[in-house]
Amino acid sequence: MSAVSPIPIEKSQGWGGAALKTFTRMARYVVVRLMTLFITVVIGVYLTILIANMGGYVDNIIKGQIRDAVTQSVANNPAYRNMDPDARRKLIDDQVTLEEKRRGLDTPIAIRNARHLVNALKLDLGRAINITSDSGSKQVRLILLERLPATLLLMGTSQLFLFFSSIFFALNLSRNYGNFWDKLVIAFSPTSAVPPWFYGIFLILIFAAGFKVLPFGGMVDSPPPANTFDYAMSVLKHLLLPGGALVISSFFLSVYNYRTFFLIYSSEDYVDMARAKGLQARDIERRYILRPTLPNIITNFSLLIISLWTGALFTETVFLWPGLGRTLFQAIGLYDTPIIVGSTIIYAYMLALTVFLLDFVYAAVDPRVRIGN
Amino acid sequence: MMNMIGSSFRKLLQYPSAMAGIFVIALLVVVSIYTVIAIPYAEAIRLWRGGEEVWYRNPKFAPPTWFNLFSSRKFSESFAVSTVDGGIEKSTSPGSDDITTYTMTHTFDFAYDVYPQEMLLYVDSAYAKKQPFLSIEWITPDGRTMRISNFAVGEKFTYRFSQDEKLALKLRAEETIPALFSDPETGNVMKGQYQLVITGTTFEPDSNLDVEFVVHGQVFGLAGTDHARRDLTLPLLWGAPVALAFGLMAAIGTSVLTMTIAAIGTWYGTWIDQLIQRITEVNLVLPFFALMIMIGTFYSRSIWVILGATIILSIFTGAILAYRAVFLQVKESMYIEAAKAYGAGNGRIIFTYLIPRMIPLLIPSLVQAVPAFVFLEASLAVIGLGDPVLPTWGKIIQDAQANGALYKGYYYWVLEPAVLLVITGLAFAFLGFVLDRIFNPRLRDA
Numbered sequence: 001m002s003a004v005s006p007i008p009i010e011k012s013q014g015w016g017g018a019a020l021k022t023f024t025r026m027a028r029y030v031v032v033r034l035m036t037l038f039i040t041v042v043i044g045v046y047l048t049i050l051i052a053n054m055g056g057y058v059d060n061i062i063k064g065q066i067r068d069a070v071t072q073s074v075a076n077n078p079a080y081r082n083m084d085p086d087a088r089r090k091l092i093d094d095q096v097t098l099e100e101k102r103r104g105l106d107t108p109i110a111i112r113n114a115r116h117l118v119n120a121l122k123l124d125l126g127r128a129i130n131i132t133s134d135s136g137s138k139q140v141r142l143i144l145l146e147r148l149p150a151t152l153l154l155m156g157t158s159q160l161f162l163f164f165s166s167i168f169f170a171l172n173l174s175r176n177y178g179n180f181w182d183k184l185v186i187a188f189s190p191t192s193a194v195p196p197w198f199y200g201i202f203l204i205l206i207f208a209a210g211f212k213v214l215p216f217g218g219m220v221d222s223p224p225p226a227n228t229f230d231y232a233m234s235v236l237k238h239l240l241l242p243g244g245a246l247v248i249s250s251f252f253l254s255v256y257n258y259r260t261f262f263l264i265y266s267s268e269d270y271v272d273m274a275r276a277k278g279l280q281a282r283d284i285e286r287r288y289i290l291r292p293t294l295p296n297i298i299t300n301f302s303l304l305i306i307s308l309w310t311g312a313l314f315t316e317t318v319f320l321w322p323g324l325g326r327t328l329f330q331a332i333g334l335y336d337t338p339i340i341v342g343s344t345i346i347y348a349y350m351l352a353l354t355v356f357l358l359d360f361v362y363a364a365v366d367p368r369v370r371i372g373n
Numbered sequence: 374m375m376n377m378i379g380s381s382f383r384k385l386l387q388y389p390s391a392m393a394g395i396f397v398i399a400l401l402v403v404v405s406i407y408t409v410i411a412i413p414y415a416e417a418i419r420l421w422r423g424g425e426e427v428w429y430r431n432p433k434f435a436p437p438t439w440f441n442l443f444s445s446r447k448f449s450e451s452f453a454v455s456t457v458d459g460g461i462e463k464s465t466s467p468g469s470d471d472i473t474t475y476t477m478t479h480t481f482d483f484a485y486d487v488y489p490q491e492m493l494l495y496v497d498s499a500y501a502k503k504q505p506f507l508s509i510e511w512i513t514p515d516g517r518t519m520r521i522s523n524f525a526v527g528e529k530f531t532y533r534f535s536q537d538e539k540l541a542l543k544l545r546a547e548e549t550i551p552a553l554f555s556d557p558e559t560g561n562v563m564k565g566q567y568q569l570v571i572t573g574t575t576f577e578p579d580s581n582l583d584v585e586f587v588v589h590g591q592v593f594g595l596a597g598t599d600h601a602r603r604d605l606t607l608p609l610l611w612g613a614p615v616a617l618a619f620g621l622m623a624a625i626g627t628s629v630l631t632m633t634i635a636a637i638g639t640w641y642g643t644w645i646d647q648l649i650q651r652i653t654e655v656n657l658v659l660p661f662f663a664l665m666i667m668i669g670t671f672y673s674r675s676i677w678v679i680l681g682a683t684i685i686l687s688i689f690t691g692a693i694l695a696y697r698a699v700f701l702q703v704k705e706s707m708y709i710e711a712a713k714a715y716g717a718g719n720g721r722i723i724f725t726y727l728i729p730r731m732i733p734l735l736i737p738s739l740v741q742a743v744p745a746f747v748f749l750e751a752s753l754a755v756i757g758l759g760d761p762v763l764p765t766w767g768k769i770i771q772d773a774q775a776n777g778a779l780y781k782g783y784y785y786w787v788l789e790p791a792v793l794l795v796i797t798g799l800a801f802a803f804l805g806f807v808l809d810r811i812f813n814p815r816l817r818d819a
Contacts, residue, residue, distance in 0.1 A: 335670065
């Protein structure tokens with residue numbers, strides 16, 4: 001008995017030390033990635049501002065805001081109430097010039113852009129011209145943050161579903177490599193060249209216009225159901241078609257890619273070894289095939305998500321889904337520059353966030369990050 | 374090299390999907406060449422941007438004529454005839470006191486189950502002072518003769534059958550056109566031969582009178598019409614060269630530039646290579662479509678500006694990293710060593726030794742990139758950022774979406790351009806997929 005006990009203690013000590021080491025390594029990895037990504041985002045947002053401000057669009061947003069504020073304050077000041085209109089206009093003009101000078105709008109463009117960059121990074125995106133948020137605000141940040149959950153719901157559910165279902169199907173196909181279904185998936189994989197909104201049109205045609213079983217668009221029935229369960233069911237019903245379009249457009253290519261990864265890894269010697277040892281097929285798949293393939297799959301998946309992120313705006317537009325993309329679409333129609341610039345910046349943030357999250361998952365599944373360098 | 378192309382082509386023959394792809398692409402090229410020659414650019418723009426004056430003969434929202442083949446109820450077709458083109462017989466009988474009487478008749482078969490949308494009579498007359506006078510008669514298959522209307526006409530005059538309230542009263546019907554084509558007893562459609570007789574009188578020696586009879590049916594032409602009466606064959610035909618040109622130019626521009634930059638970066642290494650990798654990282658978080666929208670809204674919607682921006686934003690993507698990985702391998706190979714040994718310059722090594730080795734990788738990825746760009750043009754058009762003057766497939770879908778085509782049941786309007794886009798995209802995708810298997814067997818043979 002006494003001979004047995006020291007071993008587990010020693011083991012657990014060693015394991016605890018390793019865990020701490022792994023944790024610090026992971027933490028260092030995350031911090032480094034976070035910093036590089038932050039720098040990347042800063043450059044990305046700066047480029048966005050540079051493109052927008054080549055025609056002075058960002059400056060015009062600020063100038064419009066200043067004029068608004070000055071006109072308001074002059075109109076609300078009782079002292080100016082009985083002024084004649086010309087004098088009042090002159091007063092407003094003078095104050096606007098003063099305020100523009102104070103805010104540095106007469107400085108060189110490089111300095112102005114740097115200032116816009118700081119504002120954009122703080123998400124101080126100005127005020128919309130025509131669009132208002134559902135709560136009545138004209139703050140671009142509030143409008144966009146209000147629409148963000150809808151986009152996240154659509155993208156989140158469809159991408160998670162896509163990820164897990166393609167892994168499931170890919171594993172099945174790699175088991176039955178070369179059979180009818182495998183050939184079918186290979187044959188269909190080029191159909192992923194068609195973007196989701198395009199499948200959306202066909203889905204609307206079939207399920208909304210043809211069979212009349214699912215709604216044409218929107219996120220919830222009108223009027224919205226009062227109780228939470230009905231509300232959720234209604235959202236789910238509206239989610240099926242746009243989510244389905246997003247899934248269909250990437251499904252075959254994803255399954256094909258993952259299946260190829262699985263096949264490459266299942267011909268490794270250690271898999272044959274495991275088979276020779278007589279391990280269960282399920283265990284082999286989980287530990288010896290799925291595990292080493294995951295980093296590849298995640299890289300593949302993250303590139304897919306990044307390409308889908310901004311592309312979802314077309315899907316949202318086709319399905320009248322009240323998300324970021326549709327807001328951007330409305331902003332184009334109304335020529336609402338603050339919203340257009342603001343959503344570009346928010347999209348850059350969302351992309352960086354996606355890259356970061358996937359990096360984190362990658363770090364969690366790839367032993368090289370935890371153990372090696 | 375020729376040998377390689379020949380043997381790859383023989384391999385292509387074994388794949389039906391690749392052959393189908395090549396066939397579709399060849400067909401599109403032929404159609405594009407025909408379109409550009411038959412409807413020159415300036416003419417296409419004039420027609421596409423033309424209003425009523427160009428398209429007044431066409432009905433609105435009419436599906437294509439071949440709809441009738443699949444429908445048990447036959448929809449009336451559209452037609453337009455005039456005295457100028459001889460579709461309406463015109464006989465002149467001069468009378469006394471400079472009075473001339475014209476009798477203009479048009480006989481046509483009506484064998485449909487659904488009434489036309491509208492019938493119009495355009496009158497074109499020449500006179501100095503006294504306005505000519507016109508009377509219209511309608512003879513039904515069962516031999517009834519109805520007086521439709523009579524009126525004095527100006528130089529240009531349009532008579533709309535459906536808007537004539539007096540006629541409606543006379544026919545005791547709410548809508549005149551169904552009443553004109555119905556059996557008065559049963560109210561059903563009466564099929565058979567109808568005759569329109571127009572009698573005109575002019576009162577001056579040098580007067581003249583011409584009429585054009587236009588029937589806006591429920592179906593029109595090969596492709597149908599849109600909300601502005603435009604014949605959809607025009608944008609459907611012109612969409613082909615635009616889609617091909619945009620897709621191919623963007624794909625070639627992007628692939629060739631990506632490869633060249635990757636080759637230069639890997640060859641020189643050091644900070645150039647580092648810079649390329651950093652730019653790629655930044656480009657990854659740049660929201661591509663949102664930036665395109667910004668450019669489209671703020672600066673220009675011209676297809677050339679969009680093409681340029683697309684290429685620039687598509688260079689630094691995952692592809693450049695893939696090329697870089699292969700170039701790093703090629704850079705170490707013996708023949709590059711040999712080239713360095715005999716004193717080849719940097720430019721010579723990059724362009725005659727490094728890049729040609731990449732052609733097997735380049736061709737499939739180039740072909741596979743085409744659909745993405747074809748759909749990109751359509752996507753931008755759908756959200757209203759298409760080229761303002763060009764008729765394209767995406768523009769048709771945008772018009773259809775804006776007019777609620779899917780909700781109102783004008784399916785042909787969306788389906789025609791959509792099917793063409795899908796066929797074009799898939800042709801390139803399938804061909805590219807097979808080319809990838811042929812050129813890079815190692816990568817795909819698992």
